[in-house]
Amino acid sequence: MESLNAILLTRLTRFHLTELAELYRRAGSATAVIEHKRDIREILPDASRHLMQALKDIDNFRDRAEQELEYDQKHNIQLLCMNDERYPQRLRECPDAPILLYYLGNATSTADTSSTLSVRGTVLPTGRTSSIPSPENSRRSAPMYLSSADWHTV
DSSP states (O other), rough: OOOHHHHHHHHHHHOHHHHHHHHHHHHHHHHHHHTTTGGGTTTOOOHHHHHHHHHHGGGGGGGHHHHHHHHHHTTTTTTEEEESTTSOOHHHTSTTTTTTEESSOOOOOOOOOOOOOOOSSOSOOOTTSSSOOOOSSSSEEHHHHHTTTOOOOO
């Protein structure tokens, strides 16, 4: 249920991630946010009117969120909520940290952060940025290449 509620929260748009991340931190989970959607100012007293209205209307996105969760499960895409101990600590400390990360593979955190790369930007990479040359001069997807080189990509 937490994963579905986190997906629901990611459907909210037109306000800063900082506000959503702060709300999530104070509530402790996406489920707690959804449970308090009608009285959100008890958790976040300075919540914007826009956020309050968006939360009241959030059930309009439930079908889409359920479809997304089903897709993720079908394709072995794992979800990592901000309150999960495996969520990257340094990312969690960012004021506008995403409340939900999607990943394939292993999300175990490591004390060695020297091989961690943070990627920010487009969800759909361009042809120029979607692949990088491998040592064998072939073109491979950047996440696959970095993963095979034991890099953690956030």
